[in-house]
Amino acid sequence: MTTDNPARATRAPEYKPVEHHGKEVDEPTTNARQGVENHNVRYVLWISTGAVVVLFGILYLIFFA
Structure with a gap:
């Protein structure tokens, strides 16, 4: 991918280029959601x-039970 913007040159391969059809812009799903789905987030x-729920439960039992 060649571009004048160095930040766009280092994008992950999941991000596809935006396609322009006249005034309409066809943006790939990954770009539109501003992130990728995998990576176990x-x-x-x-x-x-x-x-956090377990920790708060333990703290409740220690201080209030």
Whole structure:
């Protein structure tokens, strides 16, 4: 990919170029959602949220039970 903008030259391969059809712009799904789906981000979110809930439960038992 050749471009004048060095930041765009280092984009991940998941990001496809935007296609222009006159006034309409056809933007690929990954670009439109501003991120990629893989990389296990959802698992980090679920595990960390569960850990916080467990931690608050333990703290509740220690201080209020």
